[in-house]
Amino acid sequence: MITPESPDWEQMRRGWNLSVDQQPAAVVEAAGPDQVAEAVKYAATQGLQVSAQAGGHGATYALDGMLVVRTSALDSLSVDVTARTARVGAGVRWGDLQAALDGTGLTGLPGSSANVSVVGYCLNGGFSWFSRPYGSGAGSLRAVELVDAAGERRWIDDASEPDLMWALRGGGGNFGVVTAVELDLHRAPAITGGRLIFPIEQAGAVLTAYGQATREAPDNVTLWAYLAQYPTPACMVDVITPDASSAELEQALSLVRAAGTPVSEVIRPLQPSEVADFNSVPAPPQALSLITSPFQEVTPELIGTLQEYGKPPLFQVVIRHLRSGQDGTYPGVAAADPQAPYLVLAVSIARTPDQQEPGVRALRALQEALSPWSVGQKTPTGLSSWNTLDECYGPNDLARLREIKQRVDPGDRFVGNFRLL
Template sequence: MFEDLQQVLTGRLVTPDDPDWEQVRRAWNLSVDQRPRAVVVAAGPSDVEHTVAYAGAHGLKVAPQAGGHGATRALDGTIVVRTDALDDIWIDSDARVARIGAGVRWGAVQTALDGTGLTGLPGSTGNISVVGFCTGGGSSWFSRPYGSGAASLRAAEIVDAAGERRWIDDASDADLMWALRGGGGNFGVVTAAEVDLHLAPAITGARLMFPIEQAEQVLTAYGKATQEAASQVTLWAYLVHYPDVPAVPEGVRGKSFCMVDGMTPYQPEALEAALSTVRAAGTPVSDTVQSLQPSGVGEFNSVPAPPQALSLITSTFDELTPDLICTLLEYCGQPSLIFQVQVRHLRASADAERPGVAATDPAAQYMLLAVSIVQDPQAIAVLQKFQEALTPWHAGDMSPTGLSAWGSLDDCYSPADLARLRDIKQRVDPDDTFVGNFRLP
């Protein structure tokens, strides 16, 4: 039924009849078995326009997707539009602005910023698309001093429900910009965007690794260090169990650690002050502090880039209490189906510069992510049991960043914000053509 669409595309249209369908349809997260009706591998923005116009005329739905991160089964039955080829990058160092295509990953932006004294807002991996990151909220190494990825979104080029491409910003459509800053792909296909860049004259990263047996005192010290840290310092803590497989470096293969990573875009002495509290809590088996170029930020904590099976849960809390530490160790202190639990210290202060559903300060001081990287049906059950055990400390909703594949925007936003998102959706997409990873409830 897609012959007419294929004739107007410069890129590829892939359907279940194609021999490479299984490869093309899959998400980055192999645990999500997304099953679209077709995939358009767009060669440029015009392919997106043609696809949206075709979908609207035939009562079909469109789901934008660059790298496949954050995928859910909400995309089943849609035409998935791959925007990877929209990879232009334009940097204005004086204005501190980057204009990027929808397929651009943070790693490419950061590499373009080497030597400029500026940084974007990459998170735990440079493999995430900038547009997906910002429209999903975006928790970065530099969110404490500079805010969320959503708040950094200045303007966007979108293909709207009529199949027309246009630039929008707060002056031209403030409500739609508010929705894009955390509402995901439910309102149009973003083909390009402008994002803020930030001062980073002396990026410094650090990793302290301790034997897992010292985790209780290290996490206690981490809690103290985060409460005392300067606003430009970010500290993340981990309980991690490396599998005993050849792909893992020999030095950590089959071993477990409690780790604390730290980063700052300037004033390395402020990072050192925070690290000293953690360092004194145990005996590090590795203690690394290094200067970084922007290109090194997204790969600093070595998150694997290749597609893999991954399941996760998230939670929030305000204080790393002794009882909470005991719960973390009960579920994650020994090797299990949970590969890693990560605690991120969130933004310190300051209001968002721009309005957006995910642009304001998080409601909680910390975000917790627990991850399984095995394709075992029991992994999700174990993660959900852990999430339930964290309920007594849950401190508020968060943006869709890190939301489980089975999660919902109900878990992220207030009833009032959800109602506003639905109103905007009805105005800009009354036929419900666009489907984001997490649909509006």
Template sequence: MLEDLRQVLTGRLVTPEDPDWEHVRRGWNLSVDQQPSAVVVAAGPSDVEHTVAYAGAHGLKVAPQAGGHGATRALDGTIVVRTDALDDIWIDSEAQVARLGAGVRWGAVQTALDGTGLTGLPGSTGNVSVAGFCTSGGFSWFSRPYGSGAASLRAAEIVDATGERRWIDDTSDADLMWALRGGGGNFGVVTALEIDLHPAPAISGARLMFPIEQAESVLTAYAKATQEAAAQVTLWAYLIHLPDGSYCMIDGMAPYQPEALEAALSTIRAAGTPVSDTVQSLQPSGVGELNSVPAPPQALSLITSTFDELTPDLICTLLEYCGQPSLIFQVQIRHLRASTDAARPGVASADPAAQYMLLAVSLVQGPEATAALQKFQEALTPWHAGDMPSTGLSAWGSLEDCYSPADLARLREIKQRVDPDDTFVGNFRLP
């Protein structure tokens, strides 16, 4: 059935009969056993157009996926479109704008920004695609001063449900841009995008590592430091279990005024005796590597939650579940901006209605690890402070966990207008 599509592609059509199918079909998270019907490895935007037009004519589903982060079983039975080869990067330093192909990863953008005094909004790893990051919300090292990845999305080139490729922005289609800023791949296939760049004349990054035995006092100091830190300072805290021991770690970042970061770190240093204390100046290319998140595909499971205050009781709960080696490898706390302001309208443009986001990760596969994570998530319920964009969802999550009934209704209305036959499938489908 797919041979007609294969004939018009410049790139590859990979099906279960191909020898590299098992490799090509998988997302970045190897614990998600996604089972598409085929994968199109697009060589350019025309391959995306051909694929969408073919799918529409034959009643098939299309799922955009660049790097494979955020993969879920929602993509089963679809034609997954890989856009990795759409890797053009154009930087206008004066206008503080970048135009990027949909396959471009944050690491490549940040490298291109070295020496410019500007930064994008990379998160914990440079391996995430910019398109996926911005269309799912996107929390960055620089979200506190500069907002979410969704709010930085200026415009997008998409292939719509008719197979036509077109640029859209808030002037040409404000509703669709609102939906793209957090609604994921449910509305079209992004082939290129424009994003804001932000001032970063003196990036500084830091890591403090304390023995896990000092975690209670360090996390108490972290809570104080985050409430007192300047707006440009971002602090993340971890309880992590490594082969050489267990630690409470604090990572910090600021795009300018390194002394502001140092002031926040001094509060935390005083709470214990760090076994490692590193503060360094960074080029933009070094930002995504600060916390050394592995880039190669791996199998993991995670849960997320939010809270407004790191109280003594919450710290005790964190230590009870994550203070010693267990099925939970790491728990991470990210301090958010929690502002009602947003640069542009979007379903995920505004900051979450919470001061902190928590992520807990297990590298062990199977129902026991999933149960341990879910039990921990239930234990966090008394402090839960609101929903977050799909960028923080577990693979088993839903957009109903992210957005209000009113926002979901608006997303469905936009979906019906731009994709009435439901051709497009995002990592998290509209309920």
């Protein structure tokens, strides 16, 4: 246990996201699931609430005054290729799991960073390069091992705890400390992907073509578009597929390629291990802020707004193409699989403390400018540190989540990235 009196307290209390100056009461570095259970029992004797972090990507001010349990050491990992399943501990990162899948013809559902924990990602929804054919990370959860409010370890699934499994699939860490999960793996016999980079001056035409390409793309082809400011301003389009034919991939690429003059184009076969780092998201701890906004269509008006507001001090603005209106493999919170087919995600990174406030102001201005096109609820993984869960879940889902929370954790022992009660 690391306390404010410990010499390394300032380093240990912080999460990966340095924009949030989280102030827990103490931090426990658990060596395994049994130590997580002991920490939960200890918290009960001290009247402390508990929140779990692996790498600290979920840092929010909701964790102030908590006993934060770091689960990074829970790194067990096993893959059953025949059953197409994996069991991973709460400390396993997406880069670790994907590396274990090289040569298997299978993939998990990693997002844009290899450094994010598999468990934290799936509990909060999790949008992947392969969400269009296979759904969210939450939708692939088969079973969960958690430490409950009594400090007991137990495995649960849809047969034993259907309501709690529904809540865990996109409802976050408010129901217990998850120490391991079993999840489905998915077919990926021929992963192919790459990036086209255009001069920023061609962004309007490229994003227009991107809109057409995504409307026509089959479900197994995913395209994300970027207005990036660093290291130099550019408009980029990433494409990836787990198994598309060359004709399907070329159809999507040709529309985008013809809209401008690419200064760089690299499309190649990928191993599963390369997918988690596909778009080179920075991994070291950073002061990062973000906003998200789901929308229905890439229109000229929306493109113009993104070009007007998507400039420094913003790091980049991304349009992610999602699937829409399809049921997940397993039942979970609706917000984990939104009905909107697109999502804008904008990021600012403060390299010095004085850059943080201007970056947040720019993000809020973009959020307001996007409001005419915003549809539905925000996504669990896309909440800003100043948002609440009321902006994420619809009233029916929120009421059901709170009822389950009060039933399984009546003392409100556990707090996720955002408070449910």
